[in-house]
Amino acid sequence: MSKTTGRILLFLPIFVILGFIALITVMVMTAPRPERVSAEPAPVAVFAAQVENTNVQLSVSTQGEVRPITQINLVPQVSGRIVYVNPNFIEGGFFDAGETLIQIEDADYRLAVTRAQAQVAQAQQALVREQAESDLAASEWQELGQGEASSLTLREPQLAQARASLAAANAQLQEAQLNLARTRVSAPFAGRVRSRLADLGQFVSPGTQLGQVFSTDAVQIRLPLTDNELSMLNIPVAFQATEDNPGPRVRVSATLAGQYREWEAELVRTDSAIDSQTRVLYGIAEIDDPYGAAAEAGGSPLPVGLFVDAAIEGRVVDGAYVMPRSALRGEDTVYVAELGGTLSIRNVSVITSNPEQLIVSGGVSADDMAITSPVRAASNGMRIRTIGPDGEIIDARSAVLNSDDDEADEDDAEGQGEEARLASSAG
Structure with missing residues (x-):
């Protein structure tokens, strides 16, 4: 074997490998490339609701505490020992207007009335005697005197003094009778007892607090209102309800004794000033007879001190x-x-x-x-x-695409029908 042939045999594997690499390179470069498709982001699933166009009755939701309109501290005007306490004069007790709640011992005041009556009798007797002497002096002057008699001669000053003494005695009698009547302590309205601070046998003096009572004819609820809520009610800042211009209706609700209750009230006025701390204006709602008619309508009395929710009826938006x-x-x-x-x-x-x-x-x-x-x-x-x-x-969008697909299907059907007609005519 010659040297040339040996060299060829030596480099032949290298030439084969290089040829194979070149072939693969040409195949890769000439192979068709896949088209790139830009992937669109998938639509985001959302929940939606239809917008309604309608007339709306606005309502303002607020809260407040039920308070009595009339509440007083029960105090005596005279001093003495308590000898009687009404069984209803106890926390939560009901009473009528003018009903005796506490009786103060009145023996001293009865004696004072008796003394005043005696002084009146004495003053009346002195006035009668002085009147008789004045008449006698006038008669004697007509018989014996000359000219015009002086007032002293006719005893007019003495007569005026007797009349003044009688008036003073009558005033003392009226005062004694008034003090006697004041031994019976009562309230000028029908109501309930909130607290009792005195009991049988206790000595009290004028101004001593005996208890606290409130009227049950009506209650009120102070409701805070913001400026935006006032605009929803469409009432002026200084509002006062009248017969011709009644206030908005108020639905008062609360959970009482485990049950949901509702009562009807009326916004009767707004407060006299804006609260400097909360910057709200209070509206006052009133409910008449909370332990009677209102209790029957609401299924339960509306007790004082209950914290309630209130929905005030506002203006209508068209x-x-x-x-x-x-x-x-x-x-x-x-x-x-x-x-x-x-x-x-x-x-x-x-x-x-x-x-x-x-x-x-x-x-x-x-x-x-x-x-x-x-x-x-x-x-x-x-x-x-x-x-x-x-x-x-x-x-x-899905509805639009579906409609497009339906139109394409209809076009295909029409095309197939046309081809069928042409074929039949050719045959």
Whole structure:
């Protein structure tokens, strides 16, 4: 074997490997490349509810405490020992107007009346005697005197003094009778006893607190109202209800003895000034006969001290837009599901909202679907898939695509029918 042949055999494997690599390279470079398809983001599933256009009766929700309109501290005007206590004069007891609640020992005051009556009798006798002497002096002057008699001659000063003494005696008698009547302690109204601070046998003096009572003819509830809530009620700041201009109705509710109760009240006036600490104006609602007629209507008496919820009837807004409260984003933003399956950010004019509803006056229409579920990184034009409150898919974009598919199917059917007609005619 020659040297040339040996060299060829030596480098032959290398040439084969290089040729194989070159072939693979050419195949890779000439192979068809797959087309790149840009993947569109999947639509975001959202829940939505129909926006309603209707007339809305606004309502202001607030809270307050039931308080008596009339409440007094029961105190005596005379001193003495307590000899009688009414069985109803106890915490929670009911009493009638003028009913004796406490009786103070009156023996000393009866004696004072007797002494005053004796002084009146003496003063009357002195006046009669002085009147007779004055008449006698006038008669003697007519018979014996000359000219005009002086007042002293006719005993007119003595007669005036006797009359004044009688008037003073009568005043003392009236005072003694008044003190005697004041030994019987009562209230000028029908009510209930809130507390009792005195008992049988106790000595009391004028001003000693015997207890605390309140009237049951009506109760009141002070309800805090913000400036926005006042505008919803459409009442002036200095409001006073009259027969011609009654106040808004108030539905008072509370859970009492494990049961939900409701009572009807009326907003009768607003407070005289805005509270300097809370910056709210208080409205006063009143309920008549809380232990009688109101108790029958509400199924239970409305006790003093109960903390209640109050819904005040406000003005009527014509053509308002109503949607679920969860549709509100921030202070005045709502997300709307547009036709074509996109999201639209709207600014709305909020009238009021509560835990269930959002009421606005503009920014949306009755045909809109308000998005109620959370949406992360929301933006105008974001692709969405809308789901209704009952779980049904109401995506407008899907409806449009389905209609396009239906039209394509109809075109295919028409084309196939035309081909069939041409074939039959050719045959």
